[in-house]
Amino acid sequence: MHQKSVLISGAGIAGPTLAYWLKAAGFSPTLVESAPALRSGGYVIDFWGLGYDIAERMGLLDQINDVGYRVREMRIVGDGSRRLAGFGTDTFTELTGGRFVTLARSDLSRLLFATVKDRTETIFGDEIVDLRQQADCVEVRFRRAGLRRFDLLVGADGLHSAVRRLAFGPQTQFEKELGYAVAAFEARGYRPRDENVYIMYGQPGLMLGRFTKREDRTLFLFVFTSDRDALPSRLELQKAFLREKYRDAAWEVPRILDELERAPELYLDHVSQIRMGHWSKGRVALVGDAAFCVSLLAGQGSALAMISAFALAGELARAGGRHEEAFARYEALLRSYVEAKQRGAERFAGAFAPKTRWGLLFRNQVARALAFPGLAKLLIGRDIIDRLQLPDYDWAAAETAG
CATH class of the missing domain: 3.50.50.60 (FAD/NAD(P)-binding domain)
Known part of the structure; x- marks a missing residue:
């Protein structure tokens, strides 16, 4: 050939x-x-x-x-950061x-x-x-x-x-949506830092995960139930959408939403196959x-x-x-x-x-x-x-x- x-x-x-x-x-x-x-x-x-x-x-x-x-650990926490499982x-x-x-x-x-x-x-x-x-x-x-x-x-x-x-x-x-959406962003200087621990907090229909990275960075992952409606495409509308979704959540969520306001970029999409x-x-x-x-x-x-x-x-x-x-x-x-x-x-x-x-x-x-x-x-x-x-x-x- x-x-x-x-x-x-x-x-x-x-x-x-x-x-x-x-x-x-x-x-x-x-x-x-x-x-x-x-x-x-x-x-x-x-x-x-x-x-x-x-x-x-x-x-x-x-x-x-x-x-x-x-x-070293995957940890599920409740409203007051108490370990529930993992x-x-x-x-x-x-x-x-x-x-x-x-x-x-x-x-x-x-x-x-x-x-x-x-x-x-x-x-x-x-x-x-x-x-x-x-x-x-x-x-x-x-x-x-x-x-x-x-x-x-x-x-x-x-x-x-x-x-x-x-x-x-x-x-x-060809797309099969699984009934969820996901969002992710990074912040610098967030506290607390739990090195090499993936922490998950949840309420019915939503989850927020936190993972500590190098260079004083923290990754936040949102997973929540979602219908087939289009997700917002503009950054400020995406942030408002997540604030509304997570407005009643406890744990560290209010502080994380404050960090979200300062995030220069955000990933948001449906969970699909x-x-x-x-x-x-x-x-x-x-x-x-x-x-x-x-x-x-x-x-x-x-x-x-x-x-x-x-x-x-x-x-x-x-x-x-x-x-x-x-x-x-x-x-x-x-x-x-x-x-x-x-x-x-x-x-x-x-x-x-x-x-x-x-x-x-x-x-x-x-x-x-x-x-x-x-x-x-x-x-x-x-x-x-x-x-x-x-x-x-x-x-x-x-x-x-x-």
């Missing part, structure tokens, strides 16, 4: 991972990212399983562990064989991008506005850079994927959240993004660039695994913000049970332990085959 060109939309998690493994297989990837630079800040993720294994193959484990956090992370350490770390999603993205930034064309501050599939290429029109042609196009551009919209249709065809009949169409394929978002609350979106990127690159290598064959194998390999993760995420979403007082009491009882490794394995082991075996793709052979 000739050195096939692959345009990857999105430089978050899946995009740089895909570019890395495509390079290993002898392809010529190009990354395009609508943001002017890599995003910073943002929420933290728990990272384990096959995503952790892929990061190790990319030589990133030491750096990931350096920037990561070793959370568990230590020994539970997850045992279930994952110690291969578990919490880190900022933006830190993981930065480390992944560093593996390809000096050897992959990257276009920041631009986006795909139109695409046309031809017999031998995909014609892509960028908002700024005009028209270009690539052998293949991959959407790695998240829940609100532009590539998915242009190639497959509007998001409403993407469910598609196929993840590819002609010369266009999707990876990560663009193909099968399991929801932000599932805890494995970043790992699944890396897994799908690794598998897609591997199948393209194995098929010698024959994209129809590779896309079919990629989907056959991951479809049932991803669907199981989506079902688990649906079960798990309600644990963040149970809708009734009885639901809160039950959630707290489950959290107490998770303090016992045997019970934890019974309750959540199937959602934590990865059963999928990824193929051992022959990257060196693929690289020389071109």
Whole structure:
């Protein structure tokens, strides 16, 4: 095969991972990212399983562990900060064989991008506005850079994927909302600081979490029940919306809402999944959240993004660039695994913000049970332990085959 060109939309998690493994297989990837630079800040993720294994193959484990956090406790508190329930992370350490770390999603993205930034064309501050599939290429029109042609196009551009919209249709065809919304922001200098403890406070239908980060930063995460109505898009309206939602909450909520007023940026979105009949169409394929978002609350979106990127690159290598064959194998390999993760995420979403007082009491009882490794394995082991075996793709052979 000739050195096939692959345009990857999105430089978050899946995009740089895909570019890395495509390079290993002898392809010529190009990354395009609508943001002017890599995003910073943002929420933290728990990272384990096959995503952790892929990061190790990319030589990133030491750096990931350096920037990561070793959370020692998840603690649920009541109105007066009294501990109601919780568990230590020994539970997850045992279930994952110690291969578990919490880190900022933006830190993981930065480390992944560093593996390809000096050897992959990257276009920041631009986006795909139109695409046309031809017999031998995909014609892509960028908002700024005009028209270009690539052998293949991959959407790695998240829940609100532009590539998915242009190639497959509007998001409403594939989105399943889970009845919740999520918001997050960071503040500096907030007190108290509970190092390496994730603290959750809740009332029926809402939760507010607090996590202490380095450099005197604190991350706040809001999760609350939400209907399908559109969420406000302007920052001041988003802040007013959250103030109204949490106006009757106790604990540290009034002080946290005061911090919110000073926040220069805020993440706010519905908690959704993407469910598609196929993840590819002609010369266009999707990876990560663009193909099968399991929801932000599932805890494995970043790992699944890396897994799908690794598998897609591997199948393209194995098929010698024959994209129809590779896309079919990629989907056959991951479809049932991803669907199981989506079902688990649906079960798990309600644990963040149970809708009734009885639901809160039950959630707290489950959290107490998770303090016992045997019970934890019974309750959540199937959602934590990865059963999928990824193929051992022959990257060196693929690289020389071109």
